[in-house]
Amino acid sequence: MTGIFLCSCLGEVCGRAELEKAAGARVFPGERLCTPQGTASMAVSIREHGVDRALVLGCAAAQVDAVCASLRKAACLGTGRVRALRFAKRGNAEGRAASVRAALAALDLVPEVRTRKTKPNREVLVIGCGATGRAASEALASLGRTALMTEAASVTDIRGSAGRFTVRFRNVGGDGENARTFGALIVAAGLPEPDASRKPFVPGRIIPLADLSDRLSGLSRREFPASLAVVLDMEIDETRAGFEEACRACLDAKSLRPVETWVFLHDARVAGPGLEDLYDRAREAGVQFVKYGGRIRLDAAGSGVKVRARDTVLGEEVEISCGLAAVSGYGLATPADAELTAMLGIGTDALGRLQENNIRLLPELTGRAGIFVAGACRGATYGPDAVRDARNAALSAHELLSRPVETELSHAVVDGDKCALCLTCVRLCPFRAMTVNAEKKQAECVPESCMHCGLCAGECPNKAITLPLWSDGIILALSGAAPDAASVAKEKRP
Amino acid sequence: MSTYIVVGSGVAGCAAALAFAKAGNKVELLEAEGRIGGKVLSYCCKATDSCSRCGVCTAHDLFAQILAHPGVAIRTAVDLRTVREAGGRTSVRVGASGPWIDPKACIDCGRCVPACPSRAIRRYARGGVSFHHIEGTQCADAPDAPCPSCRNACPTGAIHAADPAGTLKKADGVLLALGHRPFDPALKPRLGYGRFPNVFTGAEAEEILSRRTTLTRADAASTAAPRSVAFIQCVGSRDPLLKRNWCSAVCCAYALRLARLLAHRDPGAEITVYAIDVQDFDKALTPLRAELEAKGVKIVRGVPSSVDSAAGGRLRLLVEDPKSGARTAEHDAVVLSVGLGPDPRARATAARFGLDPDADGFLPEGGGGVRAAGTCAAPQGIPGSMAQGRAAALELMSGRAGGHVGSRAGGHG
Numbered sequence: 001m002t003g004i005f006l007c008s009c010l011g012e013v014c015g016r017a018e019l020e021k022a023a024g025a026r027v028f029p030g031e032r033l034c035t036p037q038g039t040a041s042m043a044v045s046i047r048e049h050g051v052d053r054a055l056v057l058g059c060a061a062a063q064v065d066a067v068c069a070s071l072r073k074a075a076c077l078g079t080g081r082v083r084a085l086r087f088a089k090r091g092n093a094e095g096r097a098a099s100v101r102a103a104l105a106a107l108d109l110v111p112e113v114r115t116r117k118t119k120p121n122r123e124v125l126v127i128g129c130g131a132t133g134r135a136a137s138e139a140l141a142s143l144g145r146t147a148l149m150t151e152a153a154s155v156t157d158i159r160g161s162a163g164r165f166t167v168r169f170r171n172v173g174g175d176g177e178n179a180r181t182f183g184a185l186i187v188a189a190g191l192p193e194p195d196a197s198r199k200p201f202v203p204g205r206i207i208p209l210a211d212l213s214d215r216l217s218g219l220s221r222r223e224f225p226a227s228l229a230v231v232l233d234m235e236i237d238e239t240r241a242g243f244e245e246a247c248r249a250c251l252d253a254k255s256l257r258p259v260e261t262w263v264f265l266h267d268a269r270v271a272g273p274g275l276e277d278l279y280d281r282a283r284e285a286g287v288q289f290v291k292y293g294g295r296i297r298l299d300a301a302g303s304g305v306k307v308r309a310r311d312t313v314l315g316e317e318v319e320i321s322c323g324l325a326a327v328s329g330y331g332l333a334t335p336a337d338a339e340l341t342a343m344l345g346i347g348t349d350a351l352g353r354l355q356e357n358n359i360r361l362l363p364e365l366t367g368r369a370g371i372f373v374a375g376a377c378r379g380a381t382y383g384p385d386a387v388r389d390a391r392n393a394a395l396s397a398h399e400l401l402s403r404p405v406e407t408e409l410s411h412a413v414v415d416g417d418k419c420a421l422c423l424t425c426v427r428l429c430p431f432r433a434m435t436v437n438a439e440k441k442q443a444e445c446v447p448e449s450c451m452h453c454g455l456c457a458g459e460c461p462n463k464a465i466t467l468p469l470w471s472d473g474i475i476l477a478l479s480g481a482a483p484d485a486a487s488v489a490k491e492k493r494p
Numbered sequence: 495m496s497t498y499i500v501v502g503s504g505v506a507g508c509a510a511a512l513a514f515a516k517a518g519n520k521v522e523l524l525e526a527e528g529r530i531g532g533k534v535l536s537y538c539c540k541a542t543d544s545c546s547r548c549g550v551c552t553a554h555d556l557f558a559q560i561l562a563h564p565g566v567a568i569r570t571a572v573d574l575r576t577v578r579e580a581g582g583r584t585s586v587r588v589g590a591s592g593p594w595i596d597p598k599a600c601i602d603c604g605r606c607v608p609a610c611p612s613r614a615i616r617r618y619a620r621g622g623v624s625f626h627h628i629e630g631t632q633c634a635d636a637p638d639a640p641c642p643s644c645r646n647a648c649p650t651g652a653i654h655a656a657d658p659a660g661t662l663k664k665a666d667g668v669l670l671a672l673g674h675r676p677f678d679p680a681l682k683p684r685l686g687y688g689r690f691p692n693v694f695t696g697a698e699a700e701e702i703l704s705r706r707t708t709l710t711r712a713d714a715a716s717t718a719a720p721r722s723v724a725f726i727q728c729v730g731s732r733d734p735l736l737k738r739n740w741c742s743a744v745c746c747a748y749a750l751r752l753a754r755l756l757a758h759r760d761p762g763a764e765i766t767v768y769a770i771d772v773q774d775f776d777k778a779l780t781p782l783r784a785e786l787e788a789k790g791v792k793i794v795r796g797v798p799s800s801v802d803s804a805a806g807g808r809l810r811l812l813v814e815d816p817k818s819g820a821r822t823a824e825h826d827a828v829v830l831s832v833g834l835g836p837d838p839r840a841r842a843t844a845a846r847f848g849l850d851p852d853a854d855g856f857l858p859e860g861g862g863g864v865r866a867a868g869t870c871a872a873p874q875g876i877p878g879s880m881a882q883g884r885a886a887a888l889e890l891m892s893g894r895a896g897g898h899v900g901s902r903a904g905g906h907g
Binding site: 350 | 516517518547548549551552561562599601603650732734741742746771772775776777778780783795817872881882884885887892
């Protein structure tokens with residue numbers, strides 16, 4: 001039976017007699033349905049009267065999504081079996097009656113949805129053993145959770161979904177593999193080190209900024225360069241990490257020997273505690289900052305390096321010669337490890353770093369439930385940010401694994417007779433939910449990963465995929481386009 | 495199960511409160527203002543035909559979750575009476591400075607609005623969050639002349655009376671998310687704020703653009719869109735003379751996003767951003783800057799030192815130029831990107847919990863049972879504040895369970 005719960009805040013919605021007459025539906029008037037007490041009273045009515053579908057009618061102000069969610073939980077009704085209609089205070093009775101009829105027709109078409117509860121694996125795999133990975137592991141340990149750390153290079157395969165990822169590892173020595181199951185993955189793999197033999201580096205003249213301090217401290221007075229240039233933002237605009245490192249490296253160099261230092265950068269990235277002070281100290285110590293626009297050219301000429309760029313403060317070309325140049329690795333367009341990205345199956349941003357440029361994912365979420373990212377591999381190269389991300393990732397993993405992973409089996413369904421195994425859905429699914437079932441020779445959906453977005457259903461060339469809660473009949477009924485009962489009944493499932 | 499007190503219900507406080515509650519703890523969310531949400535509620539969505547990743551919608555999602563979570567108790571118009579620490583627990587006597595509406599019990603029926611004789615009740619409804627709140631300054635309720643009109647009208651008992659005595663709350667940890675205060679641009683009189691109607695602060699511009707299509711004041715004579723808009727960055731930040739020598743971290747981001755919004759609403763508009771350095775350091779902002787520069791938004795190095803009136807109601811900006819000394823530029827409207835700074839009220843509150851601010855006035859992250867997060871700890875944007883709030887919550891919760899870290903170099907799976 002369908003129950004219509006009518007909140008007193010609406011007064012007379014539309015003809016109540018008409019609602020009563022709606023086939024099999026019963027109207028339950030109630031007070032303050034959007035409060036926890038309201039939800040409890042609705043749940044009691046649902047149990048007492050054997051209601052299996054519910055329609056909640058309330059005013060536009062009510063937080064109905066939350067009400068529906070808690071009612072579903074309290075009354076153990078599946079997704080799609082509880083629907084809410086919000087009405088503005090003003091509105092005509094006919095329009096309201098039509099909406100109620102459409103919602104009832106759609107409710108009648110909603111199939112029974114079972115729920116599957118799986119106990120998640122309690123362990124978390126942290127990929128990356130740098131400072132970010134360590135911070136994530138420590139945070140997990142402080143929450144009472146076991147974390148396992150590994151380097152990205154030893155991971156060979158990742159399969160499964162939130163609560164149950166099977167990860168294969170390369171054995172030490174390279175012979176064979178072994179596998180282990182984890183509840184969640186935290187990826188803190190960093191970015192590949194800049195290759196000191198590639199452009200723009202020239203051994204001994206143009207070196208990675210990360211190597212600068214080590215190199216200078218090893219030089220004798222005679223070998224020490226008279227002048228030094230640090231280049232930031234060479235290929236891409238970089239974060240505060242490069243700026244901080246450049247200032248510190250120049251101050252370190254000046255503390256060793258009197259050396260003329262230049263820092264070439266697009267913009268001074270000072271948006272972090274203490275960075276403005278560091279910038280001031282560097283300038284007071286005589287470090288010269290040249291803010292350039294566009295490209296910068298470095299040429300190893302003679303025994304030194306020539307740096308040419310257009311100064312945007314003076315508006316003119318500048319050219320300097322120095323004994324040694326250091327280029328920040330953060331300013332090079334380094335994408336995240338391609339092999340790892342492919343294994344994880346998560347999106348990347350414009351620079352090829354992990355995690356799409358989507359505000360709802362920041363800072364640690366990815367398109368796949370159970371996989372979290374932190375630190376440089378997602379583009380957050382600045383140390384304090386990376387540690388903060390790592391803690392957020394640990395907390396999210398902990399929240400995910402603290403209770404059973406509850407999945408409503410309303411995922412995409414593939415019709416095996418129609419599936420031609422073209423793999424369109426497998427390639428398209430943003431959540432890696434579509435897989436191939438080799439035995440049945442058809443595509444198949446992993447319920448735990450499916451987010452019911454419907455992309456697969458929309459793009460399947462053979463129309464082999466449907467989402468049970470969004471069948472054509474339900475959509476037509478909701479839009480009020482299927483008034484004729486015969487066509488609705490045809491769609492109705494047993 | 496532990497109990498935590500979160501002081502401040504902006505994005506950082508709410509993110510932390512939700513993290514505590516999700517881990518099965520009880521949370522008392524305390525807010526000094528009459529309504530929850532902090533400053534983010536007055537910011538606008540800065541999407542054009544596509545999202546600009548400003549994060550205002552994620553803040554609303556967060557508030558909706560907080561309002562629905564049974565583990566979080568909310569109190570607004572809070573007046574902290576006494577704070578005591580004993581045996582690792584903090585006891586706070588929480589009073590109410592005036593009548594307050596519990597947003598969790600409010601069903602948004604609106605019956606209190608006409609009942610109030612002094613019209614002090616406001617409604618907030620946006621982004622799936624709706625509730626009523628009392629504007630404390632307008633409420634006529636007083637200890638000697640109590641006014642129970644709204645309380646009598648409320649069908650759910652959501653409106654509570656002022657509570658001068660207060661009730662005692664004990665907590666295992668306290669998170670301070672006390673927020674910031676934007677710089678008052680009147681302290682830089684040469685920039686013309688308050689003298690010219692077409693000089694706005696960034697926050698004002700946001701509020702106007704969230705309600706109107708053009709950047710004009712409600713009482714302006716003409717509602718025509720300004721054809722040429724200048725953004726002046728670093729107003730009240732990176733300024734040692736004002737003793738505000740820090741980068742405010744969010745202004746470049748909001749100025750660029752507002753510039754994008756203006757350029758979208760009026761494609762012919764000339765938009766110039768005057769900046770010392772553009773702080774574009776995350777995955778959203780680097781592409782955003784490139785997009786704006788491709789669209790013709792000019793980013794000019796150097797910040798104008800003064801704003802004066804010019805013919806036809808326009809504004810003349812004096813821009814320092816290292817080569818030619820100084821030059822002038824004319825614009826129809828100017829937006830001052832005022833920086834975030836510490837809030838003096840936050841300083842007093844933090845001192846009661848034993849946290850002393852640094853030289854700039856921002857709070858340290860703290861340790862032990864009291865921590866600070868959000869813009870009271872450092873200038874930062876919406877995602878950053880939420881992340882710091884959650885990280886601080888984790889620090890407070892951690893150490894209450896034992897776990898271990900294994901490492902795996904290779905074969906021993």
